[in-house]
Amino acid sequence: GIQVEQSPPDLILQEGANSTLRCNFSDSVNNLQWFHQNPWGQLINLFYIPSGTKQNGRLSATTVATERYSLLYISSSQTTDSGVYFCAVGITSYDKVIFGPGTSLSVIP
Amino acid sequence: NAGVTQTPKFRILKIGQSMTLQCTQDMNHNYMYWYRQDPGMGLKLIYYSVGAGITDKGEVPNGYNVSRSTTEDFPLRLELAAPSQTSVYFCASRPLTGNQPQHFGDGTRLSIL
Numbered sequence: 001g002i003q004v005e006q007s008p009p010d011l012i013l014q015e016g017a018n019s020t021l022r023c024n025f026s027d028s029v030n031n032l033q034w035f036h037q038n039p040w041g042q043l044i045n046l047f048y049i050p051s052g053t054k055q056n057g058r059l060s061a062t063t064v065a066t067e068r069y070s071l072l073y074i075s076s077s078q079t080t081d082s083g084v085y086f087c088a089v090g091i092t093s094y095d096k097v098i099f100g101p102g103t104s105l106s107v108i109p
Numbered sequence: 110n111a112g113v114t115q116t117p118k119f120r121i122l123k124i125g126q127s128m129t130l131q132c133t134q135d136m137n138h139n140y141m142y143w144y145r146q147d148p149g150m151g152l153k154l155i156y157y158s159v160g161a162g163i164t165d166k167g168e169v170p171n172g173y174n175v176s177r178s179t180t181e182d183f184p185l186r187l188e189l190a191a192p193s194q195t196s197v198y199f200c201a202s203r204p205l206t207g208n209q210p211q212h213f214g215d216g217t218r219l220s221i222l
Contacts, residue, residue: 033210045210099151
């Protein structure tokens, strides 16, 4: 089956710093999503981005489907950005979704 | 608009007991999903459904059953609870058309002792 990898597995940032999280996948996908799981366990959808670039405030994401990777860029990080970031790929027309292992981000004041 | 609602939020079961995790959505979404998340890990797809009366297995379906009699409800059944099923269970839904993201419930934390 398809393999989804994320890097780095863990990241510690000083508040205000920028970071880039990467998601690699081993086969063609129909779509890709980025999620943030906050410290209370809630999953929040950040981007639905099968290709191209999207921006939402301090966050932006780029997916290059032909090269099988996606990037999540966080600028001017805040302590509320802490949590785990997951990418998830849809591998069928029915959107059978496979999650990556996540990147754990800690933003310290 | 409640979105995706999961009940219960917490549950402790004894080995061999059975239970049903409830999931309901009020957004008229065709696609619904069940995931489990073990500590420190990503989410694994258990079952999914593309509409009422249609279900299919995900990555880790063993030990679980689902049904989809209505568009709104997608219950997950554990028949013989085992310690390996201790996990947090998430339900999600998505509309049929368009580039739309999945909407997640807040999860059910289940412990099997």
